[in-house]
Amino acid sequence: MKYHRLFLLISVWCCLSQCYPSQRTQGTTDLPKAERRYVPEDLIFVAGDGVIAPFYVSIQEESNAHYRLYLQWLQDVYGDSYPEVYAAALPKYVPDHPAYNDPMMGQQLTHPALAEYPVVGLTWLQVQDYLRWKTDRLNEAVLIQRGYLNANFHQKDEDTFNTEAFLFEQYQGSVRKGIPDEQYGERPVLFTDGYLFAGFRLPTEAEWDYLDNERFWKPKRKPRIRRTEPLPYADNHYLRLANWSSKPLYSAADTLPFLAVDNGHSRPINYARRDYGILGLHCGVREWVVDEYQAQAAPAVHWTQVMENSGFPKGGLLVDETGVPEEKNHLGHLNNARWYGTDADGHALFYSNYELSTSPRQRVVKGGTWETPSSERRAQLETEGDALTGFRTVIAYYPKDHLQWDWPTFYDSD
Numbered sequence: 001m002k003y004h005r006l007f008l009l010i011s012v013w014c015c016l017s018q019c020y021p022s023q024r025t026q027g028t029t030d031l032p033k034a035e036r037r038y039v040p041e042d043l044i045f046v047a048g049d050g051v052i053a054p055f056y057v058s059i060q061e062e063s064n065a066h067y068r069l070y071l072q073w074l075q076d077v078y079g080d081s082y083p084e085v086y087a088a089a090l091p092k093y094v095p096d097h098p099a100y101n102d103p104m105m106g107q108q109l110t111h112p113a114l115a116e117y118p119v120v121g122l123t124w125l126q127v128q129d130y131l132r133w134k135t136d137r138l139n140e141a142v143l144i145q146r147g148y149l150n151a152n153f154h155q156k157d158e159d160t161f162n163t164e165a166f167l168f169e170q171y172q173g174s175v176r177k178g179i180p181d182e183q184y185g186e187r188p189v190l191f192t193d194g195y196l197f198a199g200f201r202l203p204t205e206a207e208w209d210y211l212d213n214e215r216f217w218k219p220k221r222k223p224r225i226r227r228t229e230p231l232p233y234a235d236n237h238y239l240r241l242a243n244w245s246s247k248p249l250y251s252a253a254d255t256l257p258f259l260a261v262d263n264g265h266s267r268p269i270n271y272a273r274r275d276y277g278i279l280g281l282h283c284g285v286r287e288w289v290v291d292e293y294q295a296q297a298a299p300a301v302h303w304t305q306v307m308e309n310s311g312f313p314k315g316g317l318l319v320d321e322t323g324v325p326e327e328k329n330h331l332g333h334l335n336n337a338r339w340y341g342t343d344a345d346g347h348a349l350f351y352s353n354y355e356l357s358t359s360p361r362q363r364v365v366k367g368g369t370w371e372t373p374s375s376e377r378r379a380q381l382e383t384e385g386d387a388l389t390g391f392r393t394v395i396a397y398y399p400k401d402h403l404q405w406d407w408p409t410f411y412d413s414d
Contacts, residue, residue: 037400039056039197039395040138042058042059042060043056043057043058043059043395044056044057044058044059044278045397046207046210046211048210049210051206051300051301051302052206052207052210052300052302053302053303053396053397054396054397055203055207055303055394055395055396055397056394056395056397057203057207057211057278057392057393057394058392058393058394059278059279060118060278060279060280060392061118061119061279061280061284061285061287061390061391061392062118062119062130062390062391062392062393063115063116063117063118063119064108064109064110064114064115064116064117064118064119065115065116066119066134067109067119067122067130068109068110068115070089070130070133070134071086071089071090073133073137074086074089074133077155077156077157077160078157078331080156081156081157081330082157082330082331085331088126088129089126089129089130091109091119091120091121091122091126091385092121092122092123092126092383092384092385093120093121093384093385093386093387108120108121108387109121118280118284118285118390119390120285120385120386120387120388120389120390121385121386121387122385122389122390122391123382123383123384123385124202124288124363124380124382124383125354125356125382125383126385127202127288127391128354131199131200131201131202131393132199132200132333132338134200134393135163135197135198135199135200135338136160136161136162136163137161138197138200139161139163139166139196139197140161142195142196142197143173143189143195143196146195147176147177148175148176148177148178148179148189149161149173149174149175149176150173150174150175150176151174152173152174157330157331157332158328158329158330158331158332159171159332160331160332161173161332162328162332162333162334163196163199163338163339164325164333164334164337164338164339164350165328165332165333165334166189166196167190167191167196167339167348168324168325168334168407169188169409170325170327170328170334171328171332172188175188179193190405190409191348191403191405192403192404192405194400194401194403197395198339198340198341198342198395198396198398199338199339199340199341199395200393200394200395201290201307201340201393201394201395201396202288202289202290202391202392202393202394203287203289203290203392203394204289204290204291204303204306205289205290205291205297205298205306205364205366205377206298206299206300206301206306207289207303207394208281208287208289208366208367209297209300209366210300211278211281212281212374212375280367280392281367281368281374282367282368282373282374284367284368284369284390285367285369285388285389285390286365286366286367286368286369286372286376286378286388286389286390287365287366287367287389287390287391287392288363288364288365288380288389288390288391289363289364289365289366290306290307290310290363291306291309291310291363291364292309292310292311292361292362292363292364293361293362293363293364293379293380297364297377303341303396304341304343304349307340307351308351310361311354311355311361312340312351312352312353312354313351313352314349314350314351314352315337315350315351315352316336316337316350316351316352316353317334317336317337317350317407318335318336318337319407322408323407323408324407324408325337325407335353336352336353337350337351337352337353338350338351338353340396341396341398342396342398342399342403345402345404346398346399346401346402346403346404347404347405347406348403348404348405348406356382356383360381360382360383361381361382362379362380362381362382363379363380363381363382364377364378364379365377365378365379365380365389369388
């Protein structure tokens with residue numbers, strides 16, 4: 001069991017902590033050299049345009065391999081005491097069709113050959129839980145890599161690293177060293193040190209459209225024909241692996257299940273790179289965004305406003321008379337809020353955790369598949385998953401200088 005957990009932690013760490021100084025910028029301004037951060041290698045910095053604030057976006061949709069790591073972590077950490085946590089994370093939609101007795105078709109999530117395909121079948125609500133987990137694993141990896149924490153192979157139940165619990169000093173972990181301090185000799189890492197990343201979230205619809213805008217094509221480069229360009233898997237792969245189509249893929253005249261088509265279909269998440277380096281906007285799967293669906297797309301606004309309009313009230317931290325938040329829950333999380341970024345003055349922005357109402361909301365789904373263009377926009381209930389919808393991740397950029405913390409800290413404990 002010890003070696004199993006060691007392997008799992010190393011796998012998560014390798015996925016999240018392979019970092020480089022992000023210098024591939026697009027937009028109105030480049031990121032100043034002093035403000036460049038080391039970020040996971042699958043994130044790209046986007047400078048924005050004033051209305052669209054700067055952010056980091058994942059190059060590709062989240063893969064089956066990443067989601068399997070998440071499920072394995074849940075099983076190892078909560079499986080004994082809270083097995084319902086693992087069960088709740090399993091995809092709500094699992095393809096169920098004969099598929100010519102091909103075993104791969106019933107193992108979309110788990111088959112090794114499909115490890116780098118986009119994970120599908122998740123509801124919008126399940127994605128929120130995954131994003132919190134990914135944030136925690138990234139910030140834990142940052143602190144381990146910088147030498148402030150030792151890797152903890154025995155996390156269990158409430159004794160797990162959570163970003164918000166760490167910020168409010170409700171999680172200590174295995175401390176390797178502190179930050180030198182004139183008054184105390186050493187102190188713990190604080191928000192104002194600027195080491196931690198704000199929470200992963202889904203892109204807003206405006207951010208997604210900003211990435212997909214034609215003005216970011218390279219000069220003298222012909223735009224691709226979105227619906228008819230060939231997007232080859234391999235000529236002899238089953239079309240049912242094309243992530244996916246709601247239309248019939250075979251006719252009575254087809255004599256072989258792996259018959260190819262002329263206009264092409266999607267493939268694993270390594271194709272159709274935009275100038276930012278973004279993959280899969282035009283093919284593969286559709287993608288969840290954070291916005292609540294409206295019949296007409298709203299004008300582009302700052303991500304903070306979209307969050308509030310989409311069921312994440314600003315604030316939300318429940319604190320006592322001394323300003324200290326409620327104790328973390330049995331899973332090691334602060335129940336009431338997550339940190340998603342900072343305001344213009346460097347104050348940490350917390351938003352209430354989303355709570356499902358009696359009437360589920362419809363969320364916007366964006367992106368192209370092999371049968372639809374990337375300009376397509378549709379609604380989908382946040383409680384439903386399907387085989388055509390995946391997601392990619394975004395982190396809000398914030399300057400590391402002049403950060404402000406409005407709650408008690410280590411220095412107020414005396």
